[in-house]
Amino acid sequence: MRTRRVALFLVATIAAIVLPAAAHHSFSAEYDSAKPLKMSGKVTEMRWANPHAWIYIDVVGKDGKAVNWAWETGGANALYRRGWRKEDLVAGTMIVIDGFQARNGSRTANATSITFPDGRKLFAGSSSQNPATK
Amino acid sequence: MRSSSRTILVYGLMLACVTVCCSRQAAIPRTADGRPDLQGIWQVRNRASYNLEDHVARHGMPAGTGVVQGGPIPYQEWAAKRKIENAANRQNDPLANCYLPGVPRIMYMEFPFQIFQTPDHIAMTFEWSQVHRTVYTNGVPAPEGIDFWMGDSRGRWEGDTLVVEVSDHNDRTWFDMAGNFHSEELTLVERYTMVNADTIQYEVTITDPKVFTRPWTIAMMLHRSEAARIFEYQCQAEAEEANGAFEPDPKTWYPGPGAPVTIPAEWKGDTGESAWKPPARKGAIRRMPDGKPDLQGYYMPDGGGGNYGLGKHEQDFLTPGGRGIIVDPPDGILPMQAWAKLEAEDRKTPERGYDDPTAHCFVAGVPRSMYVPSPLQILQPPGHLVILHERMSWRTIPLDGRPHLPDHIRLWQGDSIGRWEGDTLVVDTANLNGKTWLNEVGEIVSHAERVVERFTPIDADTIHYEATVTDPLVYTRPWTIALPLNRQKDELLEVACHEDNQDLAHLKDIRDAARAKRRK
Numbered sequence: 001m002r003t004r005r006v007a008l009f010l011v012a013t014i015a016a017i018v019l020p021a022a023a024h025h026s027f028s029a030e031y032d033s034a035k036p037l038k039m040s041g042k043v044t045e046m047r048w049a050n051p052h053a054w055i056y057i058d059v060v061g062k063d064g065k066a067v068n069w070a071w072e073t074g075g076a077n078a079l080y081r082r083g084w085r086k087e088d089l090v091a092g093t094m095i096v097i098d099g100f101q102a103r104n105g106s107r108t109a110n111a112t113s114i115t116f117p118d119g120r121k122l123f124a125g126s127s128s129q130n131p132a133t134k
Numbered sequence: 135m136r137s138s139s140r141t142i143l144v145y146g147l148m149l150a151c152v153t154v155c156c157s158r159q160a161a162i163p164r165t166a167d168g169r170p171d172l173q174g175i176w177q178v179r180n181r182a183s184y185n186l187e188d189h190v191a192r193h194g195m196p197a198g199t200g201v202v203q204g205g206p207i208p209y210q211e212w213a214a215k216r217k218i219e220n221a222a223n224r225q226n227d228p229l230a231n232c233y234l235p236g237v238p239r240i241m242y243m244e245f246p247f248q249i250f251q252t253p254d255h256i257a258m259t260f261e262w263s264q265v266h267r268t269v270y271t272n273g274v275p276a277p278e279g280i281d282f283w284m285g286d287s288r289g290r291w292e293g294d295t296l297v298v299e300v301s302d303h304n305d306r307t308w309f310d311m312a313g314n315f316h317s318e319e320l321t322l323v324e325r326y327t328m329v330n331a332d333t334i335q336y337e338v339t340i341t342d343p344k345v346f347t348r349p350w351t352i353a354m355m356l357h358r359s360e361a362a363r364i365f366e367y368q369c370q371a372e373a374e375e376a377n378g379a380f381e382p383d384p385k386t387w388y389p390g391p392g393a394p395v396t397i398p399a400e401w402k403g404d405t406g407e408s409a410w411k412p413p414a415r416k417g418a419i420r421r422m423p424d425g426k427p428d429l430q431g432y433y434m435p436d437g438g439g440g441n442y443g444l445g446k447h448e449q450d451f452l453t454p455g456g457r458g459i460i461v462d463p464p465d466g467i468l469p470m471q472a473w474a475k476l477e478a479e480d481r482k483t484p485e486r487g488y489d490d491p492t493a494h495c496f497v498a499g500v501p502r503s504m505y506v507p508s509p510l511q512i513l514q515p516p517g518h519l520v521i522l523h524e525r526m527s528w529r530t531i532p533l534d535g536r537p538h539l540p541d542h543i544r545l546w547q548g549d550s551i552g553r554w555e556g557d558t559l560v561v562d563t564a565n566l567n568g569k570t571w572l573n574e575v576g577e578i579v580s581h582a583e584r585v586v587e588r589f590t591p592i593d594a595d596t597i598h599y600e601a602t603v604t605d606p607l608v609y610t611r612p613w614t615i616a617l618p619l620n621r622q623k624d625e626l627l628e629v630a631c632h633e634d635n636q637d638l639a640h641l642k643d644i645r646d647a648a649r650a651k652r653r654k
Contacts, residue, residue, distance in 0.1 A: 024492050024493065024495065024506075024525070024631060024635075024637075025487060025490060025492060025493035025574065025637050025638075025641065026452075026453065026484075026487040026490060026493070026574040026575070026641075027451075027452035027453065028450060028451045028452045028453040028484070028487075029483075029484040029485075029486070029487025029488075029574075029641060029644065030484075030487060030637055030640050030641055030644070031451075031452055033451040033452075047634075049630075049633075049634035050628070050629045050630055050631060050634060051495070051525075051629060051631045051634075051635065051637075052636070052637065054636065070636075072636075072637070075629065076280075077524065077627040077628075077629060080279075080280055080627065081624070081627075085279045085280075086279065086280075100452065102640050103484060103640075103643075103644050104640050104643035104644055104647070106640065106643075108640060110452065
């Protein structure tokens with residue numbers, strides 16, 4: 001399983017360069033360029049869906065309380081074609097994720113990149129010309 | 135006495151032979167490869183979509199005779215209780231929410247569908263919400279590790295019966311309005327047998343070890359419709375227009391201003407009579423047995439960022455840049471009228487993000503369907519070109535020279551008619567409803583839009599695609615985009631969009647907040 005995941009991430013890195021993501025709405029309208037975010041937390045759920053998949057993470061604040069954030073990524077089909085499977089991002093995985101918060105002020109954000117504890121990066125695929133892939 | 139009974143026997147045998155021969159040969163149309171020809175528009179004449187079992191009428195649910203063979207549906211005990219709960223909560227019916235109906239339910243809804251047949255694929259395009267199914271008859275196995283609302287369909291011929299195994303279902307669809315249901319362990323075997331030219335015997339064996347105690351079967355007839363084509367029932371769009379969630383735009387929607395629209399006489403280059411030259415050939419192209427170019431396959435459009443602006447533009451925050459795909463006018467800028475420029479600027483603001491129809495998961499229209507970053511499958515059954523878009527929508531383009539629909543019939547994807555000019559397929563699309571946007575940044579078309587597309591293969595794996603848009607309500611002249619469609623080795627997956635669309639609520643918040651601020 002572990003070997004397979006390593007292989008998947010290699011596939012993901014290569015594929016991310018050539019595969020455009022399939023946004024179905026304007027990310028610029030939904031998210032706020034003035035609210036860049038970077039946070040680390042524990043994955044509570046990966047919602048495998050189209051047109052976009054969602055990663056939910058618990059982020060522990062200064063008061064020690066965990067707050068759940070929803071991060072939007074590329075769609076399930078794009079992830080599938082990059083070699084991801086539903087079970088690959090399991091609950092409990094620690095990730096560092098960055099992107100931009102939604103304009104409506106909810107605990108929702110658009111993922112630009114996802115970094116795993118060992119430093120490997122995974123392009124989230126929300127935006128087709130993401131700086132992280134260039 | 136003996137002689138006369140022998141005569142009767144002989145005549146009887148002859149009659150039987152004639153009957154059998156006729157019913158086998160004359161009554162069933164066949165394709166060029168000798169298979170039963172299932173192509174045409176089909177529809178059930180039963181009430182199975184309300185309840186697969188015998189039922190009397192209830193509010194909004196007409197009575198009907200059951201289609202389940204050999205007794206009641208064999209639910210496990212827990213599942214029988216769940217079915218009763220479902221029946222009492224019809225608001226939870228996935229169809230009440232315009233979700234994808236799943237298979238087999240889509241087959242016996244009271245909406246017509248069309249079957250297209252090639253040796254490798256059988257495509258079904260449904261009136262209901264532009265749903266489509268592809269039955270792969272090319273021997274490629276179903277993908278693993280993914281599930282779909284509509285399942286995955288792989289077919290084979292057993293004699294004259296098409297047998298389709300449907301797997302990879304999710305657990306979110308029902309069989310009918312009465313709440314009959316299944317789990318993700320559902321598998322189906324469908325059998326399609328033509329009993330005469332206008333009737334298909336349709337049987338489905340349903341297996342789900344999590345929900346039922348044994349496999350069970352439904353059976354019904356599909357009847358050929360006399361309709362020349364099917365229209366659209368865009369379930370979610372109709373619902374949102376009715377409840378006000380999707381607001382009309384009188385500037386662009388049919389009938390809107392300026393209907394009927396006349397094209398200025400000085401506008402040229404829109405219908406193919408002008409000096410259009412085919413693109414340079416870069417290699418040998420594939421051809422059909424009749425010598426026409428073979429455009430069939432799975433393609434990824436290289437949309438050049440057209441979904442974020444048709445002209446050349448830089449990346450702007452999360453809106454990707456684009457190389458510019460406008461080839462006419464030569465300056466690469468959309469020739470918008472003054473009002474349209476202002477309107478496009480307004481549509482670009484965050485509060486208008488909600489108004490883009492694709493943010494609601496409605497179909498993209500023409501030509502946007504061709505450059506959204508999403509793959510498509512082209513089929514070329516006899517007399518048609520069929521385009522299946524992964525973002526659940528389809529275009530079926532007859533090549534028989536028929537006229538367009540009457541002007542007052544307006545559709546999201548319009549009415550497309552095709553013809554070959556040399557090795558270029560020219561597709562003329564009219565009857566558009568003016569509800570679609572050209573892209574996320576709000577570039578505009580109206581109901582006056584008419585589109586002439588040209589599909590020209592330039593080598594075995596590339597189609598040079600051009601679309602000329604003529605819209606005298608919005609533009610000062612016709613304009614043309616060009617982009618390649620690149621053949622890839624892959625299959626379409628399914629984009630169930632509105633079913634899991636979380637973005638629309640955020641975009642609505644942003645719009646509502648902006649409106650509230652303006653009111654203050």
